Amino acid sequence: DETRLSAPWPAATGSPLSVLFGLHGKTGVTSVTIHRGYIYSTGRDGVYRQLRLQDQQLEVLQKHRPCKGLQWIEELRFTSDGDLLVLGFHADNFVVWSSRTGENLHCIPCGGGHRSWSYYSSPLAEVFTFIKSGDVMLYHREAEPCEQQVLLASLHGREITCVRHLGAMEVPGHATLNVFVTGSEDTTACVLVLSENSQAAMPLARLSDHISSVRALAFAMGPGDEGFGDEGLSALLFSAGGRAQIECYQLLCTGDTVSKSAVACQVIHVASHRLDKHWEQKKNRHKLVKMDPETRYMSLSVVPGTTTKQLPTPWKFLAAACSDGSVRIFGLLEAARKLVLVAESFHHQRCVLKVEAFLLPLHPPSRRHLLCSAATDGSVAFWDITVALLTEPVFPALDTPLVTIMAHSCGVNSLHIRKTPEGQYLVASGSDDGSIHVCLLEVALGRGEAAAGTCLQVLERVSRPCAHAAHVTGIRVLRPDLLLSASVDQRLTLWNRLPGELVPLSSTFFHVPDLAELDCWEVVEAGGDLRYYCVLCGQGLEIHGCGAQNWWSQGRRQM
Template sequence: MGREAHNGLVESHDEKGDVVVGEEDEEREASKTGLTLQPVSSLFGVHGKQGVTWVSEHRGLLYSAGRDGCVRVLRVGPEGLEVLRVQRACRGMEWLERRVQEPEGSGKEARFVIVGFHSVHFVVWDPVRQERLLSVPCGGGHRSWSYCPHQDGLSMGQGALVFIKQGVVLASEPSGEAPSRAGSLDLRQGLHGRGVGCVCRLGVVGEAGEGRWEVLVTGGEDTSLTVLAVRPQTGEVRVLSVITDHISNVRTLTAVKRLDGKTDRGTDKQTAAQSLSVLLVSAGGRAQMQCYRLLIGGNGQLGLPSCQVIQVASHRLDDQWERMRNRHKTVKMDAETRYMSIAVVDDGTESVLLALACSDGAVRLFSVSELRGRFELLWESFHHERCVLSIATYSLEDGQGNRRVFLFSAATDGRIAVWDMSTVANSEDKPPTAALAPTSPCLTVPAHQSGVNTLAVWEEGLGAGHTDEARITLASGGDDGQLSVALIGVQYQGEAVGGSRVCLQLQSQWSVALAHAAPLTALRMLSPGLLVSTSPDQRVCLWRLATTGLSQQGALVSHVADAAGLEVWIEAGVGSGCGDRGWVVVCGQGLQLLKVTDVEDGGNREDKTGGKSCVKVSLHQRCLEDKTT
């Protein structure tokens, strides 16, 4: 059994995989009186049957390593030990001996490398860069050994290993050249091993100017999530954390930002903050979802932000079927089902309602609770009867002040279904029951000849006096390369439980048949009436919606091949005469940041003279430069 003492607590571990925490003062008293010391908290079998090999402490967090190939981050909470995160080593590296902290880690969660054995090799593994820093053929872990990192602490892979093999004391020979921090800056840090399938902006931290960092999360085909800090002014990119809990590719992301315990749905124009607290949900292949709490803090004027990852919940459809009591009476969930798109229906304080588009033809509604630490399937509908590709939500307020929540789902047949989810979102039961969910959509819009890959929704302003009606603009892009826009009228009629009854009517439609020369894969609203689209044809286009239809405002050839996703946001102008700037991130086989200058409000389709109002926009390329940390 091993033990360490920190901050009045004694952490110990044993070969059965248990981690035990006790109070140091009580241990001293027990040693004097001969009494048995009782632990404050215990986690049994946290590293499986192979045992725990290492326990250490850093800034109030505990780190344990075991022979299950994982490093677990723990904390002592009100109810005892809690597992915050599981950090895995490379595939096949099961025998972990310890973690070695890097000196540059300045956040709450330490930056570290993993030391262990992969078959007959001693390996130093960097979980952030996802690479081996050192590999020494020593014969395996059943021997005495000691590892000493380089004395300057700049490169964990430049250390020396001393070990015994067949009775002989051997030492690995470190590299002849001393590691240089200046030399490492010339290397480019990889974001993903394969293509990037989705990107999501979390917010901004730091001070204005050079200290401002935009925080993004990307999901890739290499099954990993990467938390990035980007300086838009210089294009510098730093990797804050890498999450490797998915077993298949990550296709979609969504985030709910919380301030002072309350949800913040976000606005287009956001100011810098010293810290961010975000609930991140990722989904993708093998019908798998993951939920994390990300705590991101700034470190001064020019310091790199720090990121602490807390795993909240995990879910797979086939695992849920295995836990059902009468599962023999139901059809087993297809393990190859993929989650294609995700949207937030309601972001309450107790739980968050999520809608997901699924490849098996279902639209599913889940609830995730941070307190209970689990996902719960509430409702599913197979209305589309084919693969559902995209999903989006939008909420309105009727004349009585009641919130109306609409869900938009689109499938491979080119049709978009509109669901009224108001009774579910406004339910006092948390989580709501499936009986409150609709049985069929309230409107179906034919939009494309084939699959609908992406949706964007916003509200059209009708002005004062229109309390009994509203208008929603629905934009979509499909496999046919077409960009379509539909104007939907919403009329509130009579009284009903939870508010007024609604009647949806398709009022008008516009489309651009050849908006792109390839399938339109991503579409985002930069401002009301101003859209950004991209496609594997490597063009990024700006579109202006006027009363007469759609018009292209600009186009740019992107360096990113196989473009799969977009993220956009607006940065308020600084100084007199400076207009708002828009930022566009394109992901695919790489990542690129684009700047949109002089962004005006595109929501007013006509100026005071009755003519068309112009939106002065221009696209500028800005490459993202990766920096090693």
């Protein structure tokens, strides 16, 4: 009416507080939802993003790709039982996908997108209506009792390739909760929690930014060296794998007595790096040999003690073993959310399988950052990477190794370094030929300049041929006199290191086929006893515990 038309419109509020251009590419945004203080956006690029409002500015926390083929996401629905339903189109079908179970709940032929539609669900029935060729079509299904019984929910769709134990948490009213991160051939990484009283792992978050398999994980702890801030367990997580891709996330795990898992996990995507994109940004690239975009990162190691004030801005550094025969050093500028290639070397001339960084903890002017790398020919090389780290990144080549040891007759599939109370370093490695090699190193500083003044001396070497009947894919130095090894032969063995030999103490079998990796941590019990735990991954996940002499508990397994 006249009164309504002539009513004054609200005054304009001015320009937007925050704008994110091209968040979902050229195809645009299809929906925006607010849930529990977070903003969720969907688009026709096949992903949905989680955002938050920080200081009146929109900040993208992470993106999720629900499943392959779902290239058109229309809407998100949050259910009362905690599930997140993704509604979209796959080819000419309307799809309802459950993020909790990781499967399609409905797949209805409708001719595809670009049409009016509506979907409604309740505990009694589900209705989907749409327009096709000028006709209104209705799909109706009444609720039916589910005959499928999930005995044990899966963690990944394919084998688990890597695992890391982030830490333990104490939540009131619950037993100790251990937080892990796993990577898989299904291109995802999963943050999960396992209670000491439970028999199953519960996923907290899934990271789906990788376009190929996730083969390696590494993390730098958050506030302080222990990773425990006032808010909980925090860490900076790096994941890497196929297609020369590295992703970096910030994790914050806090106690949540309301949720079923008793832990809430906040994930913020920090930075990413692809070798092919790095090559395209280089000047005079026509004069260079193009980097292989199919390069795989086989192993990662965060260089300790590199948040240094010797550079204008604080950097964190990451070493990577690469399938194209190179050892690469990356630098993370967290404030700018940039991950850049700092240095590299093709010394090995063959696939590099493992890297392990360690620190010579001297006074800052004399501090040395060292790196150990191992390749498919059985060689183990030791590098001084101090100069490459403390120079403003200009992409220098790494110097030649300080020393190279032929530890095995073929590929080195496991590597671990531990400092002894005397200030020396024990380097343990396991090979494809089933052998274990341990060497004792002493690091000395000469009178020369920085890198030239670093000297490595091999004090002792011990080799144990045929320690296992198959590839040794996991090894850890628990103490200077105690080692743990795991193999594809599904045996977990404790070794006593004596002068000139390794003596087996005890052995147990585990149930995970095709073992890919293990990780270990220590726990001080109430009586002061020190006990060791290890997590193994492959075609499943399993945890074992042991004392100083033998196994004292059988592990838990989760596929």
